[in-house]
Amino acid sequence: MASPRISNGTNEETNNIISSLNFGTTEALSQIRNLTDVGAMTRYLHECIAYQRGIDLELETLLSSKTDLEKKLNNLSKSAQVLELVKMDSDSMLSNVKTTCNLADQVSSKVRELDLAQSRVSTTLSRIDAIVERGNCVEGVKKALGAEDFENAARFVKTFLEIDSMYKDSGSVEREELLNSKRVLEGIVRKRLGAAVDQRDHSSILRFVKLFLPLGLEEEGLQVYVAYLKKVIAMRSRLEYEHLVEVMEQGGGGSEVNFIGCLTNLFRDIVLAVEENDEILRSLCGEDAIAYAIIELQEECDSRGSLILKKYMEYRRLSRLASDINSYSKNLLSVAVVEGPDPKEIERYLDEILSLTQLGEDYTEFMVSKIRGLSSVDPELGPRATKTFKSGTFSRVVQDIIGFYVILEEFFMVENVRKAIKIDEHVPDSLTTSMVDDVFYVLQKCCRRAISTSNSNSVLAVLSGAMNLLSNEYQEALQQKMMEPSKLFLGGVGVQKTGTEIATALNNMDVSGEYVLKLRHEIEEQCVEVFSAPADREKVKSCLSELGEMNNSFKQVLNGGMEQLVTTVTPRIRPVLDSVGIISYELSEAEYAENEVNDPWVQKLLHAVETNAAWLQPLMTTNNYDSFVHFVIDFIVKRLEVIMMQKRFSQLGGLQLDRDVRALVSHFSSMTQRTVRDKFARLTQMATILNLEKVSELLDFWGENSGPMTWRLTPAEVRRVLGLRVDFKPEAIAALRL
Incomplete structure (x- = not known):
């Protein structure tokens, strides 16, 4: 019995060995030699035969590809021969490239040498041309000066200076000759320009000012030209000012002494001087010239403009007038004791002052905007020019005249208001x-x-x-x-x-x-x-x-x-309201129906209101009449609330009160454009309470159930109104949770 168990163990071991065999290896052969089981040997034999057949098939497949492999091998042999030829050709090409590269380097070197030579030749030719041109400039300046052709002379000087800046030759005789000619030309230009300025020959002035630029004297030219503009403006302004003074001395009327026209002409001359000479100014020093001209011309405005304003204040005796006004009334709002200046005359002065100050403001605004419009001006010139307008003499005199304006304006205002009241x-x-x-x-x-x-x-x-x-x-x-x-x-x-x-x-x-x-x-x-x-x-x-x-x-x-x-009207309405106190609201159906046909008191009250109040409507503004009606309503409502709180009501009486209140609301709504419903809100809520079938129905309108309605009655007042109903029990009223 023990042998089979051993045999079984051996079989299991053998199966594990067989299942792990890898045919064709030394390990497999060693394992086969150790086998003792016949069944395992038989299975292994069959597997080995199958393995051999597989090898045979693989061998046949390899042998079938022999022809193709031989062809490919032959092709590779031929390719090797071609590669040898390619290698030889590439070596030859490399040699050619090296030769070409060396040749290119040699050519490039020659080209650089030629370029350098050409550059030197070009420089030499330019130098020769400059020498020739410089000689021409020297001769040209002399001839132009002799012919008084100053424009060509200036161009020759400019050309020579440009050449001289490129080719320094401080020892050149030609340079000394031309600089002498330049000094002669400068002297002539300055002299001729001065004469033209004295003669106010504008075309000649422009001619000679333009010559300062090619001579390199643009800043001097700018100063001379702006000084000329100032001189022209000053001359015109002085003539107008002298005419103004002459008219004043002759006792001319206000219409003849035209300070506004005089100041307007001064401003116009300054503005036109800047606008019309914009091109010539820019040609000298660019936008800096514009800013410089504005600053310089503003000095003329400060001088002449201030003089005109001061003369105006003197002519109108503003200082004395202000003193008279102050003595007339230390406080302009107090009652006058003596007769003061004529307000009509004061108004004329005010209009004149306003025109003068507006002229100054418009002029200043235009010139400041002109300065701010300059984009490439010197950073220091812009703020300086703006400051010239804000803190100049003219600006200070304007502040003085505005001080007089305030005194005159207040006097004019006070006197005319007093006159209107009087x-x-x-x-x-x-x-x-x-x-x-x-x-x-x-x-x-x-x-x-x-x-x-x-x-x-x-x-x-x-x-x-x-x-x-x-x-x-x-x-x-x-x-x-x-x-x-x-x-x-x-x-x-x-x-x-x-x-x-x-x-x-x-x-x-x-x-x-x-x-x-x-x-x-x-x-x-x-x-x-x-x-x-x-x-x-x-x-x-x-x-x-x-x-x-x-x-x-x-x-x-x-x-x-x-x-x-309202207190004068309400006594005439009160008797009708007092009569309401005797009217009963404990109504039967027959009495309720009778009241519907014959109103007991509402129409009488409305008639009293119409008689004593409505006639004032066409006499009042809409706002005043509405306010008046609302004051009357307040009186009526307060009185009715007091009266109704003293009555007893049946349910029909509550309906009657509701109808009465609605009639009042409807009528008063037609009398005023403002809403009146809020005035009758308490009475309306009283009528609502008095209309209830039973006390508990109040809770359907109270608290969270009130909806959009806002209760104007307090809980205590609600209980009091409920107590006015003859059929409501005090116990039920007291049990309400409000």
């Missing part, structure tokens, strides 16, 4: 008196004129004066017009006249508030256009904020006057 009268077909339009026309005119000066300080000064006038004298005048409204119904047949006066006074206040806002808006828009500096805009904006406060002040006074007017 001659105030009713204007046919107008809801306001003449004072309102006249005062704001004067203020608007003065503020516009101040803004036109383009000076923020003058604008602030005039604005301050305007606001002082509005808040003091003008507001006092408005309040004086608002007579005691209690006199409204004391005039008998004069009620209409008295009502018109009261309504007009209230209209004056209302329209004045609107005009204040319009004036503020207009000034803001104009200042944005005129003042580019944020600091100036902020100053004006800060000052204008006081106009908004003034509008609020007018509204407060207006509301006070409106309340007084």
Whole structure:
């Protein structure tokens, strides 16, 4: 029994060996020799036979490709012969390339030598040409000077100097001769130019100034030419100024003494001098010449322009006039004691000053923009030129004259506002008196004129004066017009006249508030256009904020006057309201139906309102009449709430109250353009509560269930209104959670 187990173990081992045999190797042969099992040997024999057959097939395949391999081998042998030939050819080509390279190097060297020789020849020829040309220049200058052909002489000098800068030859006799000729030419040009300037021969001046450029004296030429332009402008300005003084001494009228024309001509001459001579200036020193000319000519503006403005101030005696105004009233807003200067004459002076300052502003703006438009100017010249305009003598004199302008403008404004207040009268077909339009026309005119000066300080000064006038004298005048409204119904047949006066006074206040806002808006828009500096805009904006406060002040006074007017009307309405107290709202169906046919009190109340209030509508502004109606509504609503809280209601009574309130809302809505529903909101909510079927229905309209409705009644008031229903039990009302 033990042998089979051993045999089985041996068989398993043998199977493992056979399965791992690799025929054709030494290891396989050694393993086969160790086999003892016949079955394994048999299987191995079959596998070996199969392996042998596979080798035979592979051998046959290899033998079948013998012919192809032999052909390829023959081809390779032939290719080897070809490669030998190629190698020989490539060696030959390499030799040729080396030979060609050496030849190219030799040719390139020769070419470089030829190029160098050619360059030297060219330089030599140029040198010879320069020597010849220099000789021609020397001879040409002499001949041109002899013939007074200065343009050609200058060109010869320029050509010689260009040649001389290229080929230095300080010891050349020709150079000394030409430099002598150049000095002679310079002397002639300077002399002839000076004579032309003295004779004001513009064509000759242009001729000789252009010669400074080829002579290398462009800066000197620029200075001479700009000095000539200054001289021409000064001469013209002096003649006009002398004529101006002559007319003044002869006692000429204001129309003959034309300061504006004199200053305009000065500015025009300066601008034309820059514009018309742009080409010649640029030809001398480029854009730097433009900046230099502007700076130099501005000196003439500072000199002559300042003289004109000072003479104007002297002619109009502005200093004395300002002193007279100050003595006339230390405070321009106080009441005058003695008669001051004529405002009409002052206005003429103001227009003249404005024209003069606007001329200066337009001229300065044009010239500064001209400077800023120069792109390649010397970095130091641009700021220097701009500073010349901002801090020059002319600018300082303009500031002086603007100081006088402010004094005159404030005087003109105060006097005309006072005059408008003094001659105030009713204007046919107008809801306001003449004072309102006249005062704001004067203020608007003065503020516009101040803004036109383009000076923020003058604008602030005039604005301050305007606001002082509005808040003091003008507001006092408005309040004086608002007579005691209690006199409204004391005039008998004069009620209409008295009502018109009261309504007009209230209209004056209302329209004045609107005009204040319009004036503020207009000034803001104009200042944005005129003042580019944020600091100036902020100053004006800060000052204008006081106009908004003034509008609020007018509204407060207006509301006070409106309340007084309402107190004169409400006593005539109160009896009708008091009669509501005796009307019962504990209605049966028959009584409810009767009230629908014969209204117990609403129509009487509306008739009383129409009789005592509606007649004022055509006399009032829309805003005032709406405010008046709302004041009347406030009185009626408050009185009705008190009365209704003292009554008892049935459900039909609640319906009756709802109908009454709706009738009031409908009628008053037709009387005013403003909404009135919010005025009757509490009464409407009282009617809603009194219409409920039962107490618990209130919760359908309360709290989260209220929807868009906002309750105006407090929880305590709601309980009180519920208690007005005769059929609601106090226990149910008390149980409500509100």
